[in-house]
Amino acid sequence: MxxxxxxxxxxxxxxxFSQEEVALVLGQPRPVISNWEGGQxxxxxHQLARLASVYRVELQALLGEKQQPRPNLELLxxxxxxxxxxxxxxxxxxxxxxxxxxYGDLLEALKEPxxxxxxxxxxxEGFQTKEDIRRKAEEARDFLRIGREGPVGDLAALLDVxxxxxxxxxxxxxxxxxxxxAFVPHHxxxxxxxxxxxxxxxxxxxxxxxxxxxxxxxxxxxxxxxPRRPEAFERFADLFAxxxxxxxxGLRSVAERLGFDxxxxxxxxxxxxxxxxxxYATMLSRLKATGLIKEEDREQLRNVQPVYVAxxxxxxxxxxxxxxxxxxxxxxxxxRRLVRLLRRAIREQLITVSSAAAxxxxxxxxxxxxxxxxxxxxxxxxxxxxxxSAAG
Amino acid sequence: MKSSTQPPxxxxxxxxxxxxxxxxxxxxxxLAGLSDGRIRVPREIFDPGEDLTLPEDLLSxxxxxxxxxxxxxxxxxxxxxxxxxxxxxxxxxxxxxxxxAEANIAAEVTGRNYxxxxxxxxxxxxxxxxxxxxxxxxxxxxxxxxxxxRDILLGRATNARVFTTTxxxxxxxxxxxxxxxxxxxxxxxxxxxxxxxxxxxxxx
Numbered sequence: 006m007x008x009x010x011x012x013x014x015x016x017x018x019x020x021x022f023s024q025e026e027v028a029l030v031l032g033q034p035r036p037v038i039s040n041w042e043g044g045q046x047x048x049x050x051h052q053l054a055r056l057a058s059v060y061r062v063e064l065q066a067l068l069g070e071k072q073q074p075r076p077n078l079e080l081l082x083x084x085x086x087x088x089x090x091x092x093x094x095x096x097x098x099x100x101x102x103x104x105x106x107x108y109g110d111l112l113e114a115l116k117e118p119x120x121x122x123x124x125x126x127x128x129x130e131g132f133q134t135k136e137d138i139r140r141k142a143e144e145a146r147d148f149l150r151i152g153r154e155g156p157v158g159d160l161a162a163l164l165d166v167x168x169x170x171x172x173x174x175x176x177x178x179x180x181x182x183x184x185x186x187a188f189v190p191h192h193x194x195x196x197x198x199x200x201x202x203x204x205x206x207x208x209x210x211x212x213x214x215x216x217x218x219x220x221x222x223x224x225x226x227x228x229x230x231x232p233r234r235p236e237a238f239e240r241f242a243d244l245f246a247x248x249x250x251x252x253x254x255g256l257r258s259v260a261e262r263l264g265f266d267x268x269x270x271x272x273x274x275x276x277x278x279x280x281x282x283x284x285y286a287t288m289l290s291r292l293k294a295t296g297l298i299k300e301e302d303r304e305q306l307r308n309v310q311p312v313y314v315a316x317x318x319x320x321x322x323x324x325x326x327x328x329x330x331x332x333x334x335x336x337x338x339x340x341r342r343l344v345r346l347l348r349r350a351i352r353e354q355l356i357t358v359s360s361a362a363a364x365x366x367x368x369x370x371x372x373x374x375x376x377x378x379x380x381x382x383x384x385x386x387x388x389x390x391x392x393x394s395a396a397g
Numbered sequence: 398m399k400s401s402t403q404p405p406x407x408x409x410x411x412x413x414x415x416x417x418x419x420x421x422x423x424x425x426x427x428l429a430g431l432s433d434g435r436i437r438v439p440r441e442i443f444d445p446g447e448d449l450t451l452p453e454d455l456l457s458x459x460x461x462x463x464x465x466x467x468x469x470x471x472x473x474x475x476x477x478x479x480x481x482x483x484x485x486x487x488x489x490x491x492x493x494x495x496x497x498a499e500a501n502i503a504a505e506v507t508g509r510n511y512x513x514x515x516x517x518x519x520x521x522x523x524x525x526x527x528x529x530x531x532x533x534x535x536x537x538x539x540x541x542x543x544x545x546x547r548d549i550l551l552g553r554a555t556n557a558r559v560f561t562t563t564x565x566x567x568x569x570x571x572x573x574x575x576x577x578x579x580x581x582x583x584x585x586x587x588x589x590x591x592x593x594x595x596x597x598x599x600x601x
Contacts, residue, residue, distance in 0.1 A: 068497075342595060357517070362522055366454025
């Protein structure tokens with residue numbers, strides 16, 4: 006049997022990480038990883054557990070026990086993303102796959118079926134004209150039963166009821182070194198979408214719709230999205246996302262109702278942006294595509310701060326939009342169905358709080374909060390402190 | 398000085414839940430008082446030297462808790478965060494590193510399907526697995542609240558001794574470290590923070 010160092014090296018290579026990348030993820034100098042793999046030093050137990058997480062293997066496998074091989078989805082994802090992934094983003098994608106593995110185990114244990122496993126809609130080669138895209142977006146809206154022209158509404162809820170798992174993860178703000186999202190057909194969970202939570206809300210929504218295109222029309226293999234991908238399937242997903250979120254007919258009809266046939270005012274763009282719940286940039290692009298703004302106006306409309314305009318118009322602007330707050334990670338970043346299953350399983354004592362924390366990677370405090378509404382300010386804290394001081 | 402109610406050789410090793418709740422109610426000294434003045438925890442549960450910028454699921458369990466309270470909103474969140482942050486300054490917390498043999502035990506009980514034989518779904522957390530490994534290997538006494546972890550521990554080592562947070566609090570009262578009404582008060586505060594247990598400490 007190979008020694009520990011050789012097993013570590015093999016697991017790392019299978020997971021698609023270099024020693025340098027592992028060192029960066031674990032916050033260790035690179036020679037430490039090299040020494041562990043070369044057998045000069047034995048990694049401490051807690052670092053072995055971390056390595057198992059990074060390599061998406063069972064700790065037992067690293068320690069020498071034979072394990073069933075699992076589908077090597079990460080290599081497909083990493084290969085597709087080529088040089089677009091910094092180590093932390095790579096780790097987060099690995100973590101996404103690990104979450105899906107555990108989610109699959111949970112579904113099996115609870116005898117629950119997987120989500121959507123086959124693309125429900127068809128796409129022939131060469132579907133790229135505006136008319137093709139419009140029809141495909143309509144098909145998708147009909148399938149999801151959300152009407153053909155209005156705003157999509159709660160996209161995460163739509164995915165949830167359609168059996169598509171949606172996960173948000175911090176993949177990095179710099180899209181030159183990361184990706185905006187990915188689609189994975191998981192063999193036990195069904196279709197799953199990963200969205201880069203380090204991007205702005207409008208961008209996340211666009212990415213979600215982009216990955217939805219892969220789920221509804223492709224579904225055959227993992228896809229990774231990053232800016233300016235030249236492949237036809239990525240171009241289709243981009244065009245689909247734009248038309249799906251802001252249907253040209255719906256946009257024209259709203260503009261007409263408001264009495265505009267040419268838009269030159271940023272306030273109107275912001276009204277429309279908020280109505281369709283997309284980014285300002287997406288709305289500008291859709292208005293240009295539908296001929297509602299002219300090229301000469303576009304430049305001027307780009308030079309505004311849409312957040313300030315929205316605030317002045319009385320829209321509620323989140324802290325995140327102001328750029329003042331990090332994305333709240335926690336259960337909001339996980340598939341809604343998984344969260345419901347965990348809550349139910351904990352209440353029925355089929356799973357413990359700490360197991361749920363182990364699956365989700367969250368603090369036990371957060372899991373407890375999910376299960377029973379804990380007051381943020383226990384009334385007795387103050388009383389206890391009085392007792393404490395009285396006791397000296 | 399130890400009371401006569403406590404066996405002289407008790408070396409307690411604590412899981413996350415006990416450390417968390419005694420920290421939240423600012424009564425960690427009670428936990429230390431039950432052993433030899435030390436609070437022993439595996440590094441998977443608390444690692445005072447860890448880099449808190451690591452991905453959340455690579456942090457120790459208390460590290461994750463610290464980060465949770467750091468990002469949580471609310472008037473008391475800052476106070477709770479500071480209590481967890483202050484754990485790094487305590488000199489009575491002894492962080493235990495597992496040997497490779499103990500890591501093998503932890504690896505076995507955290508296996509994907511291990512909990513199914515106990516009629517449960519999911520997988521055991523790394524912290525509990527480390528406590529189980531230490532109790533099995535060093536014959537220490539576990540402070541574990543998680544029902545699955547207790548089942549596993551007692552299934553693997555029938556002579557193992559396991560306390561829950563509730564029992565620790567009762568023993569502290571028996572020892573005289575805290576009065577009975579005060580213990581009840583502490584317990585009720587823990588319950589308000591979300592601790593799962595009977596309605597009262599003394600009356601079932």
